[in-house]
Amino acid sequence: MKENIVISKATIDRLPIYFRTLRLVQEEGLEIISSEELGQRLGVTPEQIRKDLASFGQFGKKGVGYFVRELIRNIGEILGLHCNWNVAVIGLGHLGWALAHYRNFDSLGFNLVAMFDVDPAKVGQVIKGTTISHLDQLEEVMRERNIHIGIITVPEIHAQSVADRMVAAGVRGIWNFAPRKIKVPATVRVINEDLSVGLSSLSFYLARQTPVNP
Known part of the structure; x- marks a missing residue:
């Protein structure tokens, strides 16, 4: 550069x-x-x-x-894709489950090495060779596996507390899918993905281009 x-x-x-x-x-x-x-x-x-x-x-x-x-x-x-970043998904609901199965993580240089949830039915399951851990183990596992990036797909009410715990565990970047802004130190980079914002923007443009029946 x-x-x-x-x-x-x-x-x-x-x-x-x-x-x-x-x-x-x-x-x-x-x-x-x-x-x-x-x-x-x-x-x-x-x-x-x-x-x-x-x-x-x-x-x-x-x-x-x-x-x-x-x-x-x-x-x-x-883009830094040669750095082989270690990634964790926190929250294995529908979106987290889909992200955990995303087949292009590996080819892009992202290693999904940890997943967390609180549902006893999900904890212990294995996805692509990685076992889902209980959220109570987050700090321990993230430090042990040297997690660089955390993906938040938990309910809005829990997003900030999960972010705080990840920061304390040494995460460097957060991809946040919860529909709220999270606060982190300036040393941690956050990318927010609010699906409702994207759909609402699309609705705005479609409503002005296409006649809508009441």
Whole structure:
């Protein structure tokens, strides 16, 4: 990455999209792709793609394009996907259960090594080789397995207390699916995913585009 350059959040948010699309391109057998073709697939201008990537260095060859395998590796390193982060899911309800079964964690460099719940019917079950632990063991297990990222899928009322316990156990990042903002120290990064917000936004646009019968 270039020194002393402030990278916008919009640019950072587009990098995973570039990464995902390039992986699909690679599966199609393409070895080289231009910024024009990549932009057409994403609905992003070629100029924006070139500008985003230029924030981190020089990629591709003028008049040729980007070498797909090389760009996947470079963007993956920028995103830190080579670091093999250890991940825990807290709350094995419908959403937590689905995330625990997400097949692309491993391929992206995320190791799901711990899961927690309070339901006796779930504690002790094994998902993809990992046993679900009781929430009472959270601090002990997270320290023992060196958890870097915690995924919160517990009811809203418990989200902050779970976050506090994870922070105390040394977690560095939290992916929060509970419909409330959680407070953490500045040293811990939080990404909030509120599904109701996304659906409500979609509803807003659809209501203005499509006639709705009362």
